[in-house]
Amino acid sequence: MKNISFNIDGRICSATKGENLIEAAKQNGIFIPTLCHFKHLNPLGSCRVCIVNLNGHAIAGCSVFVEEGMQIEVNTPELLDTRKAILEMMFVEGNHFCPSCEKSGDCQMQNLAYETGIRYTRFPHLFVDRIVDARPERIVVNQNRCIKCKRCFEEVETNDGYKVFNFSNKGNKTIVSIDYEQEAKLSETQAEYAMKICPTGSILVKGKTFSKPFGDRIFDQVSEGKAIAFDKINKKGRKMRIATTSLAGCFGCHMSLLDIDLGILDVIELVEFNKSPLTDIKKFTQHCDIGLVEGGCCNTDNIEVLRTFRENCDVLISVGECAIWGGVPAIRNTIPVEDCLREAYLESLTSEENETVIPYHEDIPKILNKVYPNHEIVKIDYHIPGCPPNANHIWNVVKNILFEEEFSVVYPEFKYD
């Protein structure tokens, strides 16, 4: 086999002629992220995350076989953004509730999202109702999380050579179907292998999930987010004012705010809280520098509160997954609001027979047709992901904005769960 030289981002690389670009780049110390590629397989080209420029044209890196003199770009700002955008598309197309996902922390797609720095998605979430199929013998297929990478089609086979997974339907209705008969033939090891190669939490093996504790998962890179020391901060003339609120959230992010323990004593040296559950001030009494909003909007009251925050705060920050895209409350978004309310008030186990009343009063906020992320209601300046975000992470962002200190959140601190 002939050795050839080619060029990646201006660096001269060498590899065997005809080698797959992903592998060839890796040998030269350049990482091209991908969610569908397997070294030993023909390229699938389905996830498109590995997009590169070949002689100026965009192409999936996994479908390139290196030749002498190829000019390849991998990490131009434009390509980095396209790659991030394609990942964001996967997030909005499926229903990826990381905080409630068994694969969280071991999920390759999630890890790639951390690496590319996805704080929120530029696209609106689609919230399509998808099924969780637990009928197979060993495997549970959660269609909410499937990114249709086709890895399982190619890699999971019965001993007698039958495929277990395949596509069904087409267009926006495309799903990965599972052949129950063939699946039943899989050994425990084969089933676990299917779970392992799935880049998301779409394929799970019954009884084998949640086996690893937090901290031990593949992508749990622990970096104890160090707080910026308070005494080093350039204090401005007056104390900065902060307002906080929890909309459709669980107050978990507020609890996390308090997690800086004794640090809170330093915080109140620098800032004062106006409207906030922490102070129990119900209405804005002064204009604030920063508003921290936990939770998204599920009813009309949430929207009014959020709009008041926008009016009264210079900088508005969505804190936590629910604020950013709806989070856990948005699990209802795939179901019509009528079905949700009927189930809750008319047809639940505890509702009285022939119950017809769904709570309604002019003083009760109206339920919205779905849970909205805050940035679809008002302009949001920053997003802090996490469920909840680490306390130091939140305060570092706040301090950075208020006192203009140099600061950037490193990716191991980034968490969606």
Next chain:
Amino acid sequence: MKRSKLLTRLWELQNNEGYISDKAVLELSKQLGVSKNEIEGVVTFYHFFHRQPTGKYIIYLNNSILSEFKGFKKVKAAFEFETGCTFGKYGQSNLFSLFETSCIGLSDQECAALINFQPVTHLTPQSVKKIINQLKKGVNPRSIAHNVTSKIQFTPKPSKTVFFKKYELGNALNKLKSNTSETILQELKKVELAGKGGAFFPTAQKWEISKNASNSEKVIICNADEGEPGTFKDKSIIENLPGLIIEGMIIAAFVTGATNGFIYLRAEYSYLKSKLENTLIDFYHHKLLGENCCGIANFNFNIQIQLGAGAYVCGAETALIESLEGFRGEPRLRIQYPTENGYLGSSSIVNNVETFAKAARIIELGSEYILKIGTAKSKGTKIICIAGDVAKPGIYEVEWGTSLKKLLEISQATAPYYVQSSGPSGDCLNESDFNRKICKEDLLCGGSLMVFNRNRNLLKILKNYTKFFLTESCGSCTPCRAGNQIIYAKIKKLKQGICTSQDLKEIVEWSAIMQKGSRCGLGQYATNTFVQSLAKFEKYFDGIVTTCAENCDVEFDMEKAVYDYNLLIKNTQN
């Protein structure tokens, strides 16, 4: 059974039993030695195959934009009222099943539908009533079917006509004996024949690559899967000149040494299948096909027809090949061209209907004849189908270089405002383009023009296009599958009237991502028209969005968000 026979077998089952039953899936999987869901994957890819029992009459009503403007909604309601069935639902009646389908190539005769694949056109609620009553009485759909031959509205003067002139069987093939593959390729090169499916790849180059391919197995495939909404020009060639297409294929086989040919005919045109079959029989009868055909020793070539089953994406050559092989019609990765690795590993030439027909005419009439027609870079004529707001919809054979204005004149367009060239994935044109000439130097047209007048709602058109792409995406790559859904959501937001100029900017940026990221032309060009329209109809969009700076606040429609809740309370609290 061979895998490549799967589509044909599925058609038999669909036609005989009305659906593909679980039992049939199981049987097929056993015969092919694959899992059941692999068969299921193929069945569910094509929208003319059903997994649940259907009625005696399956009605497919076209939902393309031209149909929408010709009363689609009323016709749809009439079908539902008269049959008592709902579109897209199974098991409501033993007699009828109703489905919507994308363009069926009858844009000049909308509203149009297929009843057991027999076409009925110019539908109105009244005619629907009549048709359904006839069906209920047991009249065969064949006798209800309308003559749907598209009217040839215009041809250039006889010395400049290439396609729609007298055709005599074998005229082009008679020239084969006095030619070699080299001389034929040279003739094609002289007139720079380029693929008429819309990609305009040099035909001679494609044939030459296949001819020189190390692969000894060669196949000629005619792409008659014309699925781009608003396009029916290939249909007119099949109707009027089926022999010319076949001669073109035989010439290609002569050049490359292929022994097998396929015509991949879209199922929407299955009523034309017998016409093609009869022509093939004629060719065999005259020994122009088969062993030692055209009187040339050792020249053996056979052609068979494969019916598609309802998938727009199968018009992409590699998807078509996958489909021929009996798989889901997902386009292949562009690693090898079909001329290197095509149908069942052979070196395959896939060309459009018009390309083969033109190739035959070039050989028949000689390059000299063709070179006198057209412009410097586009030689000969182009078949263009025109539909929409014109008094004379139909087929126009025009010399390359004819201006759009002239076409609008002769087709008697009424107050043209917006012209869609080459279908939804093509170009969006406004008044400023009307002086442009249709040719390689200026405006390349794949063969279809949809004309819209001032009263047509642009957003409605764009919404229809996007919906088409999101249902017809093969589903295997993220930017196309998810991207079209995202763009669709944006159009709905635009219709709500809460968009800002920021949203328009996003449409352009997001389209660029789809364009770069998608694996085939479908995703790459799906938003082409939308993006072009933003510039072409800037004033219109200015009128429906609020202009704002980078950091402007967002709009939210609270009324709409509480609509469902209010309605529920109203309906339950009495």
